Amino acid sequence: MYKKILVPTDGSEASFKEVISASNLLAEDGEIIVLSVAKQLKQHPLQIKKDIKKTNETFIEYAKENVEEMKKKFDSNIKVSTKVVVGFPAEAICDVAEKEGVELIVISSAGERGFSKRIIGSVAGKVCSISNINVLLISNEEKELIKHSTTKKSDNKNKINRDYTRFRNDLYVLLRFISVEKRLNSDYPEEIIDSIERRIKYLDLIYKTLNTHSESEYVNVKEYFKKYSANFYSLYKNKQPGIEFVNKSEDNFNIPDNIITPLTAIINELIVNSLKFAYEDYDVEKKIITEKVTKNKDICEVFYKDNGKGLPDDFDKDNPTGLGWTIINALVKQLDGEVKAYNSDGMCFEMKFKL
Known part of the structure; x- marks a missing residue:
C-alpha cells in the first residue's frame, strides 16, 4: 500500500x-x-x-x-x-x-x-x-468492467478481471524497469526480449489461474499455489532441466485476490533470479527450489529458498543493481511488507505482511 x-x-x-x-x-x-x-x-x-x-x-x-x-x-x-x-x-x-x-x-x-x-x-x-x-x-477496459458490473456474481468476476487489468497495467512499470536494463545492457538484446516475454507469460498465467480458480473476492492459498505452481514450473522445466520445484504451501487459508497477484509476482521474480544466477558456474548434486506461504494470526509469511551459490557478498537488497530485485522491492512495497534476504546453503528470502 x-x-x-x-x-x-x-x-x-x-x-x-x-x-x-x-x-x-x-x-x-x-x-x-x-x-x-x-x-x-x-x-x-x-x-x-x-x-x-x-x-x-x-x-x-x-x-x-x-x-x-x-x-x-x-x-x-x-x-x-x-x-x-x-x-x-x-x-x-x-x-x-x-x-x-x-x-x-x-x-x-x-x-x-x-x-x-x-x-x-x-x-x-x-x-x-x-x-x-x-x-x-x-486502461479503458477497466471502465467497461466497472460500467457493466450489475449483479453480485458478475461483480466478483469483474473484480478479478479489474484486478488483472490493474496489474496488467503495472506491466508498464515493469517495462519501464526493463527499459533501464536495456540502456545498461544494450549489447544483449536477446536477453532483454526474453525478459519481457517471460514476464508477460507469468502475468497472463496469474490472470488465468485467478479467473478459473474462484468467483469469490478471496483465494484459497493452498489450492491456488498448487494449481499455479504446476503451470508456472512447466514454463521452465524445458529450459532448466534437472531442477526440482517444491511447493510447501499447505496452510488452508484465504487471502484477498488483490494481494495474491503481487505475492505471486514476487515469488516468480525470485524463481527467475534463481534460474538465472544461483546455479551459474556452481555444481550441486540436486538443484532444489522451495517456496512456502503460511499464515500466523493476521500475518502472511513467505519463505523461499534455492540451494545454489547464494547472494553475492556485496548484495544490498535495498539498493539493487539488477532488474529482478528492483521489481521485487516495488512489489514488496505495494504489500507494505518486511523482507529479509540471506545465505544459508543457498539464497533464502523471507517476507511478512499484514493481511
Missing part, C-alpha cells in the same frame, strides 16, 4: 477512473494529491497581450475546477489535497511527484473528449517513460 499517491486529471470522464484504483492502493493514513496542469499560451506578434493573459487565466480556472471535481469523487474519509501548476503536462506531473515525495502516480491512458483522447494518452505514455516513480496506467 502507498502512503502518498498523485492522481493527475484533465477533467475528462476517463480520468475519474483513477479514483477507484488510487483508493484501493492507498494506505490507511495515506494522502491523495489531485493534480491538474494548466497550459499557457505564449504571445504571438499578431496577438494582443491582454487577450493572451485572459485566456491563460481561463486555463488556470478550468484546472482548479478539474481538481475540485475530482476531489469530490473520493470517499470523505480519505485525505485528499489539490494542486494546480502551469507547464507541460508530463514534465509537470513528474516534477510535482518528485517534490511532494509521491510513491505512486495513477494516470488514465486515454481521455474521452475529441483531441484530448490523443493528448492524455500521450501524456500518460511520456510519464511512464520519464518518471523515476512507479506509475499505474489505467
Whole structure:
C-alpha cells in the first residue's frame, strides 16, 4: 500500500477512473494529491497581450475546477489535497511527484473528449517513460468492467478481471524497469526480449489461474499455489532441466485476490533470479527450489529458498543493481511488507505482511 499517491486529471470522464484504483492502493493514513496542469499560451506578434493573459487565466480556472471535481469523487474519509501548476503536462506531473515525495502516480491512458483522447494518452505514455516513480496506467477496459458490473456474481468476476487489468497495467512499470536494463545492457538484446516475454507469460498465467480458480473476492492459498505452481514450473522445466520445484504451501487459508497477484509476482521474480544466477558456474548434486506461504494470526509469511551459490557478498537488497530485485522491492512495497534476504546453503528470502 502507498502512503502518498498523485492522481493527475484533465477533467475528462476517463480520468475519474483513477479514483477507484488510487483508493484501493492507498494506505490507511495515506494522502491523495489531485493534480491538474494548466497550459499557457505564449504571445504571438499578431496577438494582443491582454487577450493572451485572459485566456491563460481561463486555463488556470478550468484546472482548479478539474481538481475540485475530482476531489469530490473520493470517499470523505480519505485525505485528499489539490494542486494546480502551469507547464507541460508530463514534465509537470513528474516534477510535482518528485517534490511532494509521491510513491505512486495513477494516470488514465486515454481521455474521452475529441483531441484530448490523443493528448492524455500521450501524456500518460511520456510519464511512464520519464518518471523515476512507479506509475499505474489505467486502461479503458477497466471502465467497461466497472460500467457493466450489475449483479453480485458478475461483480466478483469483474473484480478479478479489474484486478488483472490493474496489474496488467503495472506491466508498464515493469517495462519501464526493463527499459533501464536495456540502456545498461544494450549489447544483449536477446536477453532483454526474453525478459519481457517471460514476464508477460507469468502475468497472463496469474490472470488465468485467478479467473478459473474462484468467483469469490478471496483465494484459497493452498489450492491456488498448487494449481499455479504446476503451470508456472512447466514454463521452465524445458529450459532448466534437472531442477526440482517444491511447493510447501499447505496452510488452508484465504487471502484477498488483490494481494495474491503481487505475492505471486514476487515469488516468480525470485524463481527467475534463481534460474538465472544461483546455479551459474556452481555444481550441486540436486538443484532444489522451495517456496512456502503460511499464515500466523493476521500475518502472511513467505519463505523461499534455492540451494545454489547464494547472494553475492556485496548484495544490498535495498539498493539493487539488477532488474529482478528492483521489481521485487516495488512489489514488496505495494504489500507494505518486511523482507529479509540471506545465505544459508543457498539464497533464502523471507517476507511478512499484514493481511
